[in-house]
Amino acid sequence: MTDSYSINKTNKVRQLRENAAYDKASVYGVLDAGLVAHVAFVQDDSPVVVPMIYGRVDDTIYLHGARKARVIKLLEKTSRACLNVTLLDGIVLARSAFNSSMQYRSVTLFGAPQIITGNDEKLRAMRVISEHSMPGRWDELRDSHEREVKMTGVIQLNIESASAKISAAGAEDEDEDYDIPVWAGVLPITTTIGSLQDDERLLPDVEPSDVVKAMQNRTL
């Protein structure tokens, strides 16, 4: 395993190249921070994009859905998928519309999706996806029923190529625009996981575990 993805026609960032990164630390950092991926594939020569939760182990992304869902059946059949995870971090209000922009962390990756069929292998992948958004939760829940595993379609996507594009810069204006007496700056955008809200049907005396409490009040 090398520490970077090789740059090729597919993953090469052409615009704002100074924001591009191909090292695995940058790519993994964005993938591990996000909660939702946008997965694109081709159906009958037409593009389709579907939001999905996911998990990652090394260079493998795991996705799931209902076994009979269109997205699972199509990912099973197709030889190519593209996945993007984007987190917005701010709106950059420059001194011109042209130089106004966003702050963001974004990863785009490509790979060949494969369906996972074995019960144990599916369970391992389902655990990875669960742990991504609910770390520690899997072990405090009851075991999955065999029927539930059968009803779940699990897709494995090995990262063949990937790039990150990260912008944390403020306004960068044309030299002459700095003389315009207009306010400029950044409006930060934050995505936050808040505080636990009890289900209406909690059993008496049931409290959230330490694992669940630790999921609260976190910024992505």
Place this chain on the structure above:
Amino acid sequence: MTDSYSINKTNKVRQLRENAAYDKASVYGVLDAGLVAHVAFVQDDSPVVVPMIYGRVDDTIYLHGARKARVIKLLEKTSRACLNVTLLDGIVLARSAFNSSMQYRSVTLFGAPQIITGNDEKLRAMRVISEHSMPGRWDELRDSHEREVKMTGVIQLNIESASAKISAAGAEDEDEDYDIPVWAGVLPITTTIGSLQDDERLLPDVEPSDVVKAMQNRTL
């Protein structure tokens, strides 16, 4: 103009149908709340998905990028694009992994992208995109230079079919699982636009306008 998109093979929601909506009010509501769209298209028989900011007028979505950017050149050439806007609203911690899920607002739409070439028409579309994330800002900025408009590629995407999928429900568990003494509930997710951060090179005595101040402290 009717008030709903007709349901066909392309936009029909098959999973969790009870969360599906095809009325324009629901679709517009999600599109107007989001800041980033994921736009998918086909390049050399392979899927590509790109995050883009956008704006909307009635059933037309506007997108932009550098005129020479791959995404603009491909959207110009392709006859078909798929666009998704998703906002995450919560993590639903059910009493089983199988019933754990997310709260979200999501719209998927399909259309034929067209490039906009006229200077005035481009400017109108660029204004729509700008107003979507920075309402009121366009009029307080200097006019766009002709060169800037030329360097900007603007794409128009008329919504041919669309669906919204919205879930705000809490945990819905199997009857027998309600007896398990495990905590269940929701972890809300909020995306917030925060407070203005001054650019380092502000002119003395320049203050943010009321329009800019009004962009602060807003939840998507």
